[in-house]
Amino acid sequence: MKYDVLLPYFLKYVQINSRSDEHADRFPSTQRQVDFQRVIMADLAEIGVTDVHYNQKSAAVIADIPANVAEKVPTIGFIAHCDTADFESEHVKPQVHKNYDGHSKIQLGDSEFYLDPAVFPNLKNYEGQTIITASGDTLLGGDDKCGCSELMTFVKYLVDHPEVKHGRIRLAFTPDEEIGTGTQKFDVADFDADFAFTVDGEAPGKLDWGTFSAAEFTLDIQGVNVHPAVAKGQMVSAVKLGIAFQNGLPKDEDPEHTDGLEGFYHLLSFNGTVDNAHMEYIIRDFERDGLERRKQVVKDLVAKMNEEQGVKRLTLNMHDQYYNMADELKKHMEIIDLARQAYRDEGLTINEDPVRGGTDGSTLTFMGLPCPNLFAGEENMHGRYEYTVLESMEKAVDVLIRIAELNYQQNK
Ligand SMILES: [Zn+2]
CATH class of the missing domain: 3.30.70.360 (Alpha-Beta Plaits)
Structure with missing residues (x-):
């Protein structure tokens, strides 16, 4: 396995219920998100990230990865959201289906539900790969536990591989994305990045910078x-x-x-x-x-x-x-080009179809933090048919590392 911590992080995180609640009148909307954020903070500490704090105003975990180069290059932020969507989220039992044959139906646990490639044709792209599903009763929570575990794996990699040269990197683990309120209180000044990416997208190659x-x-x-x-x-x-x-x-x-x-x-x-x-x-x-x-x-x-x-x-x-973040991002095309170059370097076919929705990045971009969205390997989000592919998540980590490297090489 390419990153040995990736799957363990993912399996651990999806089993922690961190669903948000659009009817709650508190922020963040649920205490269980804060409990999950505590787990993230402990895991960051274990990796060896020393500068981690919880920003009360934005209810976000903020972590700093110092530059390991002398030159001043732009500070990049990476953001994942901690909550999961409005679907049964208690007792998630992730199922790991190794070496998928690319055509069979996948039973969700021992339930009556199956992932059927006739219904979900994307499955056919993943022959020989490792598919992770829930057990039929719950969502999986890959949206956005994919992003959370990819960011953690990325950080672990940077800490373990000082030969990868990069500028300062900021991480945020935010609440309440699924109910649309999570980044309205985001503390852009405290985050202190020149630009950022949310890591909360679909299949490898998807790059979101146009929204409704x-x-x-x-x-x-x-x-x-x-x-x-x-x-x-x-x-x-x-x-x-x-x-x-x-x-x-x-x-x-x-x-x-x-x-x-x-x-x-x-x-x-x-x-x-x-x-x-x-x-x-x-x-x-x-x-x-x-x-x-x-x-x-x-x-x-x-x-x-x-x-x-x-x-x-x-x-x-x-x-x-x-508002459509493309209106703002068109003024910062070097950020899109950085992501495009990283995708190409990792052998991906780029898909920039606009999102028929919004992202946290839409809000952040108009708050002055340009913020396109990178793929995370999420499929069939927000329900029992949700799944992810381990190799897609590995690709996402590859891209994060590549973006950090390119940002240094192009700006030093
Ligand atoms: Zn999401």
């Missing part, structure tokens, strides 16, 4: 409820106004009818009665002006319906969530 721009809105609708017997001309149904609103949005511009570079409006929830209704939506678009145009469509529709009602029955609350 995003907004969300709620719509509260007030109806008029009177007895149906005498309703004529008086009753105004809030739920029917909600249906009319949804039907008034551009047809088929929703997640189930769009892909590639197309944006959408997405109705997340709709609760209501005749008396009142509440709707929650998100809006996504790769272009910033496309996002603005969609927001205007919503505002115009609300205004038109209120005008038709002759009284304000629809109340709109809208705000932006994050």
